[in-house]
Amino acid sequence: xxxxxxxxxxxxxxxxxxxxxxxxxxxxxxxxxxxxxxxxxxxxxxxxxxxxxxxxxxxxxxxxxxxxxxxxxxxxxxxxxxxxxxxxxxxxxxxx
Numbered sequence: 001x002x003x004x005x006x007x008x009x010x011x012x013x014x015x016x017x018x019x020x021x022x023x024x025x026x027x028x029x030x031x032x033x034x035x036x037x038x039x040x041x042x043x044x045x046x047x048x049x050x051x052x053x054x055x056x057x058x059x060x061x062x063x064x065x066x067x068x069x070x071x072x073x074x075x076x077x078x079x080x081x082x083x084x085x086x087x088x089x090x091x092x093x094x095x096x
Contacts, residue, residue, distance in 0.1 A: 024069030067093030
């Protein structure tokens with residue numbers, strides 16, 4: 001009887017898939033950039049590629065970029081920004 005009930009209930013439950021998180025290329029940003037500004041290649045040091053942001057170093061503020069995430073098409077094969085015209089997709093860490 002218990003097996004029959006289990007089969008009946010399983011027919012009405014759905015399996016929820018985990019959301020597909022986008023893996024970004026995370027950089028420590030030096031100098032003073034606001035989140036909507038392009039970042040110079042020389043001021044962006046690669047940290048890691050991950051769907052979650054690293055904490056970065058000295059990110060204890062609210063004004064300037066400290067840790068910024070970029071899409072794969074903004075980064076070259078050496079894990080550097082392609083050029084000085086890249087705007088971060090996400091800026092979870094800021095500094096003053």
